Amino acid sequence: MIRTLITLVLLSTLSLAAIARPVVIAHRGASGYLPEHTLPAVILAHGMRPDYIEQDLVLSKDGILVVLHDIHLDTVTNVADIFPQRKRTDGRFYAIDFTLAELKNLRVQERRDEKGLQVFANRYQEDGSNAELFRIATFEQQITLIRELNRSRGTNIGLYPELKSPAFHRAAGQDISKIFMAMLAKHNLNHAEANVIVQCFDFNETRRLRNELGLKTSLVQLLAENSWQESDNDYAYLRSPPGLKDIAKVADGIGPWLPQLVDFTSRQPTSLLLDAKALGLKIHPYTLRADQLPPNMNWQQALNLVFDWLKVDGIFTDFPDKVIDYLQNKQK
Structure with missing residues (x-):
């Protein structure tokens, strides 16, 4: 009981959330309602007035930044139907093996598992009549669309882009970070006041x-589990106090x-939460889903x-509305 009281006092004292309302990040657009990262999902998300809309970025064969959750195409598009011979020996289809023109021929669908079933069974049910609406978008398309909707x-x-698998792209002869920095510069988005994380x-x-590379916008270090093989980083180290101190030297926050952040069995916060708050790092965890609850x-x-309770500074969610x-009702 004493430990719980001490924890709650620390959370209340250290939280940055008391300064401003936590930010809401539309995870892959309004992905709880429409196929992720498509322009319709961006438009719907924008209408919900989140603080940021997320863009996961990978490269096409011709070096164009496209918005796609990961380097693979097969779980979210009909690539196997359109280009059945283009899979690699591992049976997967990779965005970097296709030009932008080829990628634009694909239809984006709800994410599917290895059996071809929708991962979230009750989300958007496509009957084919609106298939033309859901195409892979470029990063530049999303920049200009969100900018014009804002106007x-x-x-x-704001924009919340993620650079996916930089080492993978370099091994394929592409420097995704340099291409990304050039895109920010083109749209005058590489400065401290830019509404970009x-x-x-x-x-x-x-x-x-x-x-x-001289990035001047806000920067967040995402945290994974080592077993996910997101990179060759040691995420256990990055979550430790020394690792968090290293992160704080270059980044403004973490995305765990x-x-x-919490042991759901004991309902106790982990040391990661308190250690990050003590360093002044903002905390934007992923992903809060109404159809995949803790x-x-x-x-x-x-x-x-x-x-x-956790008093995070922001949240990635498939259901920004x-x-x-919830947050608006709390303020009443």
Whole structure:
């Protein structure tokens, strides 16, 4: 009981959330309602007025930044139907093996598992009649779309791009970070006042972005589990106090997996939460989903956990409208 009281006092004292409302990040657009990262998902998300809309970035064969959750195409597009002979020996289809023109021929669909079933069974059910709406978008398309929606709607919704698998791209002869930096410069987005937060799982690349490539926007280090093989980083080290201190030298915050912040069995916060707050790092965990809740919690309990107890500074969510409704009702 005493430990719990001490923990709650520390959380209340160290939290940055008391300064401003936590930010809401539309994870892959309004992905709880429409196929992820498509322009319709961006438009729908923008109408929900989140603080940021996320863009996961990979490269095409001809070096164009496209918005796709990872380097593979087969789980979210009909690539196997259109280009059945283009899979690699591992049976996967890779975005970097296709030109932008070829990628534009693909239809984006709800994410599917190895059996071809929708990962989230109750999300958008495509019957084919609107298939033309859902195509792979370029990063530049999303930049200009969000900018114009901001202008016409009088809003200032930001970009939250993630550089996916930089080492993979370099091995294929492409420097995704340099191409990304050139795109920011083209649109005058590489400055401290830009409403942009850049994220990456690869800490080597996070440091390179800040120290070598001159990134001036806000920067977040994403945290994974070593078993996920997101990079060759030791994520156990990065979550430790020395690792967090290294992160704080170049980044403004961390993007941990939500279970890394709390033990759902004991309902106790992990040391990662307190250590990061003590260093002044903002905390934007992923991913809050109404259709994939933490163990033994309903939606309301999950929201209370994230915002009232953990007091995070922001959250990635597939359902930005639901999170915004909760936060607005709290302010009444």
